[in-house]
Amino acid sequence: MNRNLVANFKSQLKPGSSQLKVFSLLSDQKWHCRTYEGKQVASEQYAGGGGIQGLERGTKSRPGLHLETKRDFCNICNKKTRWDRWTGQIKPSNAPAIIPPKLADRILKLYDYKDVIANRKRPTHELVIDHRFPMQRWGKAEPSHDINMNENEIKSKFQLLKKDSAGNHNLLKSRSCERCMKTGKRGQPMGIHF
Template sequence: MQPNDPITNDKILITGEFTAEKTNDVFKSVVFIYDDIVWEGAIPKYLERQGIVMSDEEISERIPTFYENLNPINRSKWIAESDSQWADKESQTYKVLNALYSGEWECRVHGPVPEVNPQPAARLKALKTMGYVIGSQRRECKHCGGRAMHDILIMLPAFEARFEHGNELRKPMSDRFKERTKSILKFKEVCFGVRRSSKELIIDHKFPSQRWGQPESDNPDDMPESQIRHKFQLLSNQTNMWKSRYCDRCVKENIRGDFMDITWFYEGNAYWQGADKHDENGCVGCPWYDLERWKDELNRVLNS
């Protein structure tokens, strides 16, 4: 399954993949067609606060279950079960949740959310910490036609954390840290070697989270420049999707990714050969682990 390829039958369509703005959460955009209802929503692939990660292959296997779970006829039961867990329905966090009970994309400018809280980001974060699955994306507003941030409550059964350390596997990055890192890396999207604006760039961990077995080290605002260069590279949303796809396959099949059909590695060969599945050394030499070094090493060979 490619990130932007429609699949799977006439009632289930996966139309793309997106990273929720200002988070590391990754979702698949979907269209689910029921008897007389078309639901245009999303299903989770990676949820930082819930400790969830699924490969494209696993999503393909589980999507029939997601389709059944997200049938709109199940919403009233799901909402009743959710409400039974809330003692304080006057809290601002509950009010934001209640505003999303439509199960549809709701605009932060013209939808029900701003009516109860015009700045809901902290409440949304709290809901995610509690286990609620909420996708966020800039979309066209059905009220004014402009593009604005929208949120959708995805009414799936509770997920079980898929890695040992739950939502502590990734450590947070402050806005100051993010901007400093992008500045140190010269705002260069490393796949194509072009400068981009800050909002177009994603800070990518060179060692992919699919292989982590322990929480990452902290990301303090004063992290040494050498450590930043060792740990991170800058990608766009699209090239980050490409890397994620290759890493998903590598975790499953131990076959490294190529770079635009160039199959070459400055260390090792086409097969991942770490001491165990969490060994970062097994990634060294793969183009997607460190694109800048990979291109430098390839140029060195070509020019020798």
């Protein structure tokens, strides 16, 4: 387990909040019964925005968690319940990225409207600008995006991905995470450095 990642992530959560309690529970990367353990930690908040869902989604200033869920028999509840597990990986926030239109335009042009996976030129509406989260910047507020940042900065901060049918690129990412887990390798899916 990456202790730095856990500590960094915790520092992004409000002290005493349900999200912090839920993350502390999940940080061991083991399966936890939502009905029994979850409710103990955060009662009715556990599954919603104050808990699992909010952690998974991320915010404007922190990434989301890559979580897995399953239904399985719980010996304590004595029935089938929902279980959650953190894979130990983070994923880009689903919160809308605030990229000024002028900067978005520069990013698209710099990459020549090509997504990073297939390196294929695509119409703008098929592309999504992916914001990388450099871990060393965690804990500080994300500086607002300078529309005049230089090309190296753009390349280190952003990349282009193809939108999936749901309008985002997370599906691709979780697929590549699953592949990493199956092969036991922690790769750098889509250039996100864990």
